[in-house]
Amino acid sequence: MSIKHVLLGSLFKEPKTGFDLKKVLDGSVSHFWSAELSQIYPTLKKMQDEGLVTCEAQARNKIYHITDAGRSELLRWIKTPMGISQQREAFMVKIYFGACLTNGELLRVIDEQKGLHNQTLAEFEAALKTADSIAGVLEPEAAREFRIQLLTLRAGIQYHKFWAAWCDDAVGELKRLPDLPGQAT
Amino acid sequence: MSIKHVLLGSLFKEPKTGFDLKKVLDGSVSHFWSAELSQIYPTLKKMQDEGLVTCEAQARNKIYHITDAGRSELLRWIKTPMGISQQREAFMVKIYFGACLTNGELLRVIDEQKGLHNQTLAEFEAALKTADSIAGVLEPEAAREFRIQLLTLRAGIQYHKFWAAWCDDAVGELKRLPDLPGQAT
DNA sequence: GACATCATGTAATCCGTTACATGATTTT
DNA sequence: AAAATCATGTAACGGATTACATGATGTC
Numbered sequence: 001m002s003i004k005h006v007l008l009g010s011l012f013k014e015p016k017t018g019f020d021l022k023k024v025l026d027g028s029v030s031h032f033w034s035a036e037l038s039q040i041y042p043t044l045k046k047m048q049d050e051g052l053v054t055c056e057a058q059a060r061n062k063i064y065h066i067t068d069a070g071r072s073e074l075l076r077w078i079k080t081p082m083g084i085s086q087q088r089e090a091f092m093v094k095i096y097f098g099a100c101l102t103n104g105e106l107l108r109v110i111d112e113q114k115g116l117h118n119q120t121l122a123e124f125e126a127a128l129k130t131a132d133s134i135a136g137v138l139e140p141e142a143a144r145e146f147r148i149q150l151l152t153l154r155a156g157i158q159y160h161k162f163w164a165a166w167c168d169d170a171v172g173e174l175k176r177l178p179d180l181p182g183q184a185t
Numbered sequence: 186m187s188i189k190h191v192l193l194g195s196l197f198k199e200p201k202t203g204f205d206l207k208k209v210l211d212g213s214v215s216h217f218w219s220a221e222l223s224q225i226y227p228t229l230k231k232m233q234d235e236g237l238v239t240c241e242a243q244a245r246n247k248i249y250h251i252t253d254a255g256r257s258e259l260l261r262w263i264k265t266p267m268g269i270s271q272q273r274e275a276f277m278v279k280i281y282f283g284a285c286l287t288n289g290e291l292l293r294v295i296d297e298q299k300g301l302h303n304q305t306l307a308e309f310e311a312a313l314k315t316a317d318s319i320a321g322v323l324e325p326e327a328a329r330e331f332r333i334q335l336l337t338l339r340a341g342i343q344y345h346k347f348w349a350a351w352c353d354d355a356v357g358e359l360k361r362l363p364d365l366p367g368q369a370t
Numbered sequence: 371g372a373c374a375t376c377a378t379g380t381a382a383t384c385c386g387t388t389a390c391a392t393g394a395t396t397t398t
Numbered sequence: 399a400a401a402a403t404c405a406t407g408t409a410a411c412g413g414a415t416t417a418c419a420t421g422a423t424g425t426c
Contacts, residue, residue, distance in 0.1 A: 001384095002278060018406070019404060028281070029278075029281060031277075033275075034273075037406080041408095042408090060406095074282065078294060081294075081297045085273070090218075090267065092217035092340060093191055093194065095333065096194065096217070096333075097193075100197055100256075100260065101260065109266075116269050144363055145284035148291070151280050151358060154354065155280075158350070162343055162346075166340050177333070180329075181326065186412095202378090222379085223414090226378060227379085
């Protein structure tokens with residue numbers, strides 16, 4: 001139910017076209033939400049019907065503006081607690097039913113996953129380094145917004161660190177367990 | 186694409202009815218995957234067509250058995266790396282576009298989220314305590330499977346700890362930032 | 371007899387992705 | 399002239415949820 005709120009957030013400060021909004025979604029936002037143009041355009045139309053945005057039609061363009069109703073809906077939504085989102089974690093499915101693999105096979109599965117997390121971690125840490133130096137040269141108001149947005153990057157970094165650490169723990173635990181019957185240790 | 190693999194995993198050791206499978210999905214598995222009966226029944230039919238399971242029709246029952254093809258498909262899937270699943274994190278949307286709130290409002294949003302994570306954390310830690318004592322009295326083979334499954338519970342615990350810690354960090358960072366213009370500090 | 375549990379399904383709807391279709395403007 | 403980018407949409411499909419529909423069996 002939340003693509004609407006992403007669009008409202010993106011339109012909060014300046015009006016944009018559907019195409020512009022897609023570019024916002026392809027930026028930093030892509031790490032926690034994504035959408036295709038084929039979803040964005042119909043959603044904007046619905047939001048117009050609901051009075052959340054208005055459409056300024058130009059020659060080759062449609063520029064969407066947030067309305068007062070849209071602004072207060074965004075603020076209302078942010079302030080309303082909504083519980084913890086139930087995530088589908090295919091990797092946990094693999095582990096939960098992983099007892100039908102040998103210890104060696106399972107260790108390889110976990111090790112590969114750890115590699116993926118460490119890779120993303122390195123990218124995110126490089127991005128944070130760059131971003132921090134940018135934040136230093138902004139005026140206070142812009143810096144505030146930027147640093148608030150950076151909190152999501154910090155979350156990403158800690159998230160991948162958490163998974164990499166879990167992989168280490170799991171490897172340690174697995175090595176203490178007996179192997180599947182019929183496997184030479 | 187993965188409800189099939191959850192069902193294969195649940196059928197690996199013993200045959201089950203659709204209803205039984207729903208009960209498995211409502212147990213510990215519910216923390217990382219879920220499905221309704223209205224999705225399970227059609228999926229089982231498809232899996233039968235694909236040769237992954239066979240159906241033993243009884244008077245009032247349909248008992249599904251995994252086939253050799255089903256077993257090897259599950260093993261193949263577990264062993265095949267699949268990248269990190271892109272999660273949609275509505276809470277990160279709130280933070281990213283949260284600069285339009287005052288510091289006080291944002292702090293409250295974060296604090297409420299932290300409370301939710303700590304609550305779940307407490308439940309999971311209690312469950313782990315119970316589970317650990319159960320694991321101690323199982324025979325080696327059953328204990329191995331049980332302890333492997335427990336790795337997912339440990340992941341849950343570390344996950345909620347990570348988020349609670351992020352909330353603390355975010356609060357610290359926010360308190361160092363200036364407020365929205367027009368707010369008395 | 372009432373209620374809970376077991377048991378199986380279909381239909382409507384929603385959110386989201388992929389593929390398709392079109393065309394103008396800008397850059398090389 | 400070709401290629402990239404800007405720009406807007408529709409159609410088909412897939413995965414999942416909610417609502418609907420039905421009925422047998424077991425327990426209080």
